[in-house]
Amino acid sequence: MLEVQQDTIETTYREAIRMAIREAMQNDERVFLMGEDVGNYGGCFAVSMGLLEEFGPERIRDTPLSESAFVGIGIGAALAGMKPIVEVMTVNFSLLALDQIMNNAATLLHMSGGLFNVPVVIRMATGGGKQLAAQHSHSLEGWYAHIPGLKVLTPATLEDARWMLAAALEDPDPVLIFENSTLYNKKGSISTEVNKVNIDKASVVRNGKDLSIITYGIGLSKSLEAAEILKNEGIDVEVIDLRILRPLDTETIIQSVKKTHRVLIVDEGWRSGGISAEISARINENAFYDLDTPVSRLCGEEVPMPYAKHLEHASVPQIETIVKQCKNILQHERV
Amino acid sequence: MNTSDPEFIKTEILKILNKIAPEIDPDTVDPQNEITYEFEIDSMDFLRMVVKIDEVFGIEIPEAEYGEITTLEKLLTYLAKSN
Amino acid sequence: MSEYKMPSLGADMEDAILIEWKVKEGDSVQNGDIIAEIETVKGDIDVEVFEDGVVEKIIAQPGQKLPVGTVLAYIKTDISSSPKEAPDEQPPKEIPPVEIPPVSDPPPTIPPVEIPSPAPDPIREPSPPEITPVKDPIRKPTPPEVVLPMTSINEKNRPRASPLARKMAQNLGIDLQQIKSSNESGVIHKVDIESFIKNKSKNLKPVIQVKEPQESKKNKMRSAIAAAMSKSNREIPHYYLETSIDMKIALDWLRKENSKRSISDRVLPAALLIKATALALAEVPNLNAYWTNEGLQQKENINIGFTISLRQGGLVIPAIQKANQKTLDVLMEELSDIIQRARTAKLRSSELTTGTVTITNVGERGAEKVFGIIYPPQVALIGFGKIIEKPWAINGLLGIRPVLSVTLAADHRATDGIIGSRFLEKLNQLLQNPHQL
Numbered sequence: 102m103l104e105v106q107q108d109t110i111e112t113t114y115r116e117a118i119r120m121a122i123r124e125a126m127q128n129d130e131r132v133f134l135m136g137e138d139v140g141n142y143g144g145c146f147a148v149s150m151g152l153l154e155e156f157g158p159e160r161i162r163d164t165p166l167s168e169s170a171f172v173g174i175g176i177g178a179a180l181a182g183m184k185p186i187v188e189v190m191t192v193n194f195s196l197l198a199l200d201q202i203m204n205n206a207a208t209l210l211h212m213s214g215g216l217f218n219v220p221v222v223i224r225m226a227t228g229g230g231k232q233l234a235a236q237h238s239h240s241l242e243g244w245y246a247h248i249p250g251l252k253v254l255t256p257a258t259l260e261d262a263r264w265m266l267a268a269a270l271e272d273p274d275p276v277l278i279f280e281n282s283t284l285y286n287k288k289g290s291i292s293t294e295v296n297k298v299n300i301d302k303a304s305v306v307r308n309g310k311d312l313s314i315i316t317y318g319i320g321l322s323k324s325l326e327a328a329e330i331l332k333n334e335g336i337d338v339e340v341i342d343l344r345i346l347r348p349l350d351t352e353t354i355i356q357s358v359k360k361t362h363r364v365l366i367v368d369e370g371w372r373s374g375g376i377s378a379e380i381s382a383r384i385n386e387n388a389f390y391d392l393d394t395p396v397s398r399l400c401g402e403e404v405p406m407p408y409a410k411h412l413e414h415a416s417v418p419q420i421e422t423i424v425k426q427c428k429n430i431l432q433h434e435r436v
Numbered sequence: 437m438n439t440s441d442p443e444f445i446k447t448e449i450l451k452i453l454n455k456i457a458p459e460i461d462p463d464t465v466d467p468q469n470e471i472t473y474e475f476e477i478d479s480m481d482f483l484r485m486v487v488k489i490d491e492v493f494g495i496e497i498p499e500a501e502y503g504e505i506t507t508l509e510k511l512l513t514y515l516a517k518s519n
Numbered sequence: 520m521s522e523y524k525m526p527s528l529g530a531d532m533e534d535a536i537l538i539e540w541k542v543k544e545g546d547s548v549q550n551g552d553i554i555a556e557i558e559t560v561k562g563d564i565d566v567e568v569f570e571d572g573v574v575e576k577i578i579a580q581p582g583q584k585l586p587v588g589t590v591l592a593y594i595k596t597d598i599s600s601s602p603k604e605a606p607d608e609q610p611p612k613e614i615p616p617v618e619i620p621p622v623s624d625p626p627p628t629i630p631p632v633e634i635p636s637p638a639p640d641p642i643r644e645p646s647p648p649e650i651t652p653v654k655d656p657i658r659k660p661t662p663p664e665v666v667l668p669m670t671s672i673n674e675k676n677r678p679r680a681s682p683l684a685r686k687m688a689q690n691l692g693i694d695l696q697q698i699k700s701s702n703e704s705g706v707i708h709k710v711d712i713e714s715f716i717k718n719k720s721k722n723l724k725p726v727i728q729v730k731e732p733q734e735s736k737k738n739k740m741r742s743a744i745a746a747a748m749s750k751s752n753r754e755i756p757h758y759y760l761e762t763s764i765d766m767k768i769a770l771d772w773l774r775k776e777n778s779k780r781s782i783s784d785r786v787l788p789a790a791l792l793i794k795a796t797a798l799a800l801a802e803v804p805n806l807n808a809y810w811t812n813e814g815l816q817q818k819e820n821i822n823i824g825f826t827i828s829l830r831q832g833g834l835v836i837p838a839i840q841k842a843n844q845k846t847l848d849v850l851m852e853e854l855s856d857i858i859q860r861a862r863t864a865k866l867r868s869s870e871l872t873t874g875t876v877t878i879t880n881v882g883e884r885g886a887e888k889v890f891g892i893i894y895p896p897q898v899a900l901i902g903f904g905k906i907i908e909k910p911w912a913i914n915g916l917l918g919i920r921p922v923l924s925v926t927l928a929a930d931h932r933a934t935d936g937i938i939g940s941r942f943l944e945k946l947n948q949l950l951q952n953p954h955q956l
Binding site: 500 | 781828854859
């Protein structure tokens with residue numbers, strides 16, 4: 102038997118993104134990184150540490166504290182033929198640039214009758230877990246998934262952290278990348294081989310037959326750990342990493358529902374009007390007659406993110422709550 | 437068989453109507469009210485009734501005289517007169 | 520080999536009880552043959568087969584209550600192939616007959632509907648305080664999310680089952696009323712269907728045929744009509760047109776015609792109206808159509824659904840096929856036959872499913888005008904009111920004329936008022952020339 106030896110390296114989510122940025126800048130001189138503190142400070146989550154020294158201030162540009170201005174500049178640069186990577190510190194701050202993202206980036210292709218596309222990539226941190234309270238910690242990627250004209254990526258694995266950026270830069274239209282801030286320190290090994298990942302399909306990360314957990318971002322690793330615990334109790338859980346919130350890969354979701362007939366959606370975002378509601382609606386539209394239990398959701402509590410550690414912990418789905426919810430679903434038919 | 441005996445006419449008419457509208461209890465019917473209303477019959481049922489009357493009594497009621505047989509009471513009078 | 524399924528006899532039918540087979544395995548059947556009798560909320564119906572072939576295998580047993588779409592039998596249509604060929608579809612043949620509970624039994628136990636209390640999940644409670652004006656020092660907690668129970672009157676006896684369990688039961692021809700939930704919530708799940716099948720194959724029970732009491736059937740018909748009409752009213756944007764038609768010429772002609780005929784051959788105005796409607800529809804074919812997801816589908820045949828109200832309550836709408844091609848005498852004969860069979864609950868399945876348009880004639884019973892609700896997927900309903908003598912002006916002169924009010928209810932998705940107008944005008948022209956009908 103032929104054995105293919107693949108070289109792997111130990112790395113972190115943060116380093117994987119940095120590798121991706123470095124590679125993009127090496128391969129294409131139109132690529133540059135722009136944002137608050139990305140240069141001298143190395144990025145507020147230290148993603149761009151060292152890149153200023155390597156590529157110089159022309160291509161690693163610190164900006165004033167004005168999201169609207171520098172996201173707008175990124176859009177303008179993209180229109181003029183550059184390939185900007187704009188870093189916004191957190192999704193909460195991105196709201197200051199929402200006008201640029203929604204009214205310009207997402208609409209110009211349409212409004213110019215297809216003449217002007219906007220190949221900008223905007224990266225930002227999302228999610229809680231670092232005690233940064235209610236102005237830095239929310240998960241608003243589901244909001245952006247509402248907007249036609251955008252692609253919304255949520256890398257949850259080191260592989261996606263390493264390779265999604267290249268695919269995003271290749272895309273002719275605006276792409277938003279949401280990096281969960283608690284994932285930056287996540288360690289693991291990835292292949293050194295070039296891995297061209299798609300940015301339109303969800304992936305079945307774990308196969309199971311009793312129940313499908315549909316999740317993304319930080320929910321993935323929590324769900325996988327929950328699935329391990331449930332396995333010991335005889336419950337066989339399938340876990341789907343959505344990877345992309347817009348366009349949503351309905352097909353993969355529906356295939357899984359048709360197999361397991363039970364669904365739990367795990368989303369750190371708020372429940373009301375969130376992406377979990379959209380997923381639930383699509384399941385209802387496409388696989389109603391395959392459901393054996395109501396679609397269940399585990400979402401972030403509908404509160405501004407608390408600062409206190411134990412309250413913050415209690416505000417978002419955790420491994421133990423996922424385990425419990427899965428058991429609840431299955432108890433629909435086990436008394 | 438005395439076909440002009442009012443009791444006989446009534447019995448036979450109620451038999452005919454019972455066949456056409458078995459759901460209606462003749463005892464609850466107001467003989468001075470419209471047959472079509474009391475027995476809940478439509479024009480087709482009404483025609484069947486007229487055909488049956490011809491079969492049983494040998495009386496052909498012309499369409500022009502339908503106005504004289506609108507209630508059970510009038511119908512019985514009409515038939516008694518025609519015999 | 521083809522599947523012979525429980526037919527849908529209208530948008531309002533969900534299931535029916537198989538009363539008897541008129542054929543047995545091995546019998547040859549021809550398109551149009553009556554092969555079984557079923558009991559529906561609209562009465563007992565003779566169901567027909569729509570192809571030529573041989574009854575290969577009978578699946579459903581008399582007494583079973585079967586949802587629309589359930590396979591009742593397999594008809595072998597390709598006579599030349601081996602007669603021993605097994606049915607393509609496996610599942611139904613192992614399913615033993617399902618017992619219908621005797622009438623005296625209490626209704627299946629449905630757990631009382633409760634408003635679920637908030638999940639016991641500790642981190643979901645309590646909800647955050649609402650932001651209240653400064654003046655008001657007391658903050659109200661947000662009430663917990665309440666999931667409202669989904670019930671409506673005609674849903675009361677509907678078993679609570681998961682969509683998957685429902686689908687399985689339908690495919691297997693099992694009545695959900697027979698299945699017991701294995702959990703506290705009372706909801707039937709996949710696992711309950713599976714264990715039901717397992718137990719049934721072990722323990723075969725005799726088939727009991729039960730006629731439902733009249734009262735419950737009446738309620739069911741009411742519910743079925745309620746459901747179909749609510750759906751129609753909700754989904755179809757109706758527009759209404761009305762016109763008055765001078766019936767003097769038509770009625771005079773009819774009177775003259777009938778005076779030449781024996782009593783039993785008399786023609787009623789209803790036949791005239793059916794024929795005129797059918798001929799007018801031939802000129803305005805967009806109203807003789809179905810509206811489906813694919814849009815407007817014109818129907819080649821003009822099959823007039825004729826509304827017949829039943830004295831025990833409710834109504835049925837059997838269709839007179841190809842009414843535009845039939846003489847008044849034939850129409851009279853068919854109308855008479857269909858009304859009697861409707862009253863005695865002896866309609867054929869095809870008569871209930873093939874209507875392409877509906878006539879309602881309640882005017883005969885007194886109302887001057889009727890504004891009806893379309894019977895989907897049809898796109899038009901014609902309402903005839905009472906013929907009333909009215910002052911009528913013609914060429915500057917006033918006279919008394921028998922006047923008929925005709926209304927058209929039409930689906931605005933399918934046609935516009937101009938089409939409806941054209942139809943009413945055509946109908947008027949036809950009724951002014953009764954000898955041509």
